[in-house]
Amino acid sequence: xxxxxxxLPIRILGxxxxxxxxxxxxxLTDEIIKLARKxxxxxxxxxxxxxxxxxxxxxxxxxxxxxEYLEISKRPxxxxxxxxxxxxxxxxxxxxxxSIPGLYANxxxxxxIVVRTLLLRRKKLVERELExxxxxxxxxxxxxxxxxxxxxxxxxxxxxxxxxxxxxxxxRHSVG
Ligand SMILES: [Zn+2]
Numbered sequence: 001x002x003x004x005x006x007x008l009p010i011r012i013l014g015x016x017x018x019x020x021x022x023x024x025x026x027x028l029t030d031e032i033i034k035l036a037r038k039x040x041x042x043x044x045x046x047x048x049x050x051x052x053x054x055x056x057x058x059x060x061x062x063x064x065x066x067x068e069y070l071e072i073s074k075r076p077x078x079x080x081x082x083x084x085x086x087x088x089x090x091x092x093x094x095x096x097x098x099s100i101p102g103l104y105a106n107x108x109x110x111x112x113i114v115v116r117t118l119l120l121r122r123k124k125l126v127e128r129e130l131e132x133x134x135x136x137x138x139x140x141x142x143x144x145x146x147x148x149x150x151x152x153x154x155x156x157x158x159x160x161x162x163x164x165x166x167x168x169x170x171x172r173h174s175v176g
Contacts, residue, residue: 006041008056013100013168015057019149022052022059024081025118028125032062036078036120039064043076048098050139052146055099063143070136080125082117082144093138095152103168107155113137115144 011017025032035058043051043064052063061081067073089111096104112133118125132140142152153161 006038007045008038008042010042010046010051010055010098011057013151015099017054017057017059018099018146018151020054020059021149022054022061022147024061028080028120028123032060033120033123036062036064040066040076040078043098046098049135050143051098052143054146054149061147063146065136065139065143067136070139072136078120079115079140079143080118080120082115082140082147084113084141084144085116085129086112086114088112091138093135095138095142097142097152100151100153100168102171103153103164105153105156105160105164107152109138109141109155111137113140115140 035053035056039051039053039056039062042056043049043066049066049069050063053060063079063082065077065079067077068075087110090108091111092106092108094104095107096102112131114129114131116129117127119128145151145154153164156164
């Protein structure tokens with residue numbers, strides 16, 4: 001059941017937590033299980049297909065992906081301490097980020113990846129090695145960047161990034 005109290009505030013560009021390197025999760029606690037659940041709800045309510053813990057102010061190596069929307073699994077997947085172990089090819093795709101609302105840009109990333117991770121399943125962590133391509137690979141890479149304090153705009157050429165950020169800042173200040 002989704003309730004309003006389970007929707008967490010999303011941190012916006014400028015918040016220093018988005019630039020921190022998140023720490024690995026050593027022990028699975030009830031608090032982390034609850035956080036993951038709330039992050040799933042927050043992601044869905046915000047119409048995102050991924051959400052990383054730093055985006056809700058928690059500097060830990062955990063993110064959720066709406067693999068239900070991607071038709072990869074019946075439930076969203078919760079990644080814990082993920083590592084990309086293989087990258088293949090290259091693709092360009094338009095990305096956005098819940099922490100930079102309204103800013104979109106094409107980003108070049110590897111097209112296929114292999115990721116080694118723990119997945120949170122029924123309150124337990126299971127070890128998995130997953131192959132991903134297309135949008136799934138894209139989202140995993142975007143979310144994993146968040147765990148290293150990297151945002152998708154960091155992948156853009158400096159002049160394009162500066163122009164987009166100028167426009168974004170102006171837009172945010174003109175609202176209300
Ligand atoms: Zn993002």
